Amino acid sequence: MSAEPGQQIRRLRESVARLHAELTRYRLVAWTAGNVSARVPGQNLMVIKPSGVDYDDLAPENMVVCDLDGVVVEGDLSPSSDTAAHAYVYRAMPEVGGVVHTHSAYATAWAARGEPIPCHLTAQADEFGGEIPVGPFALIGGDDIGKGIVETLAGHRSPAVLMRNHGVFTIGRDARAAVKAAVMCEDIARTAHLARALGEPLPMAAVDVDALHDRYQNVYGQRPPSPASP
Numbered sequence: 001m002s003a004e005p006g007q008q009i010r011r012l013r014e015s016v017a018r019l020h021a022e023l024t025r026y027r028l029v030a031w032t033a034g035n036v037s038a039r040v041p042g043q044n045l046m047v048i049k050p051s052g053v054d055y056d057d058l059a060p061e062n063m064v065v066c067d068l069d070g071v072v073v074e075g076d077l078s079p080s081s082d083t084a085a086h087a088y089v090y091r092a093m094p095e096v097g098g099v100v101h102t103h104s105a106y107a108t109a110w111a112a113r114g115e116p117i118p119c120h121l122t123a124q125a126d127e128f129g130g131e132i133p134v135g136p137f138a139l140i141g142g143d144d145i146g147k148g149i150v151e152t153l154a155g156h157r158s159p160a161v162l163m164r165n166h167g168v169f170t171i172g173r174d175a176r177a178a179v180k181a182a183v184m185c186e187d188i189a190r191t192a193h194l195a196r197a198l199g200e201p202l203p204m205a206a207v208d209v210d211a212l213h214d215r216y217q218n219v220y221g222q223r224p225p226s227p228a229s230p
Helices: 005-025 083-092 105-113 122-128 144-153 177-196 208-217
Strands: 037-038 045-048 064-067 070-076 098-102 160-163 167-172
Touching: 005 037, 005 070, 005 160, 005 177, 037 083, 037 177, 045 070, 045 083, 045 098, 064 083, 083 098, 083 144, 083 167, 098 177, 105 160, 105 167, 105 177, 122 177, 122 208, 160 177
Parallel strands: none
Antiparallel strands: 037 045, 037 098, 045 064, 064 070, 098 167, 160 167
């Protein structure tokens, strides 16, 4: 039996508040920058971080519930300044259950250059299925950032996009998956930078990238046991 709507939102408030600690743990944000949101399954709602609140002060009770037009429906604080971007992604990509935004240093440096991160590593092939693309520049506050995210990632295997002159946005089946993609994106960006500093990174064959991505997405990790035969 599925959880009641109120119970479902309460759990998501707890999860979203907790996941913000991963952004500071992996040094993906500074001060109050960055945000995590989660779609409320089966409802036109999302849970998102409040704007300008210190990470040490984030708690389930101050997460903000908005509809998918970015209008606050539950909460006393103003939502993140990126709320319209998150809402646009949820409206346009119904398969997405979580969105994350960071200004992590190495990945944002690639965004400042307006350069995608080429796929030279097995870990990148696993998680991103190829290069990490660059999206267009857009001003904060409206849904132009969301439009750029959707246009860039449509038909792309990467769950991360480097928004030019801005930072990283990631998507996932849920908020935890989107946070994982943000952590992996920064790790890949740092290694790619170091590899370039040493010389020209070696290319990977597209067929190998495809094989690695397929294995990681469909075989790696634990799977639920098959139902017992009658």
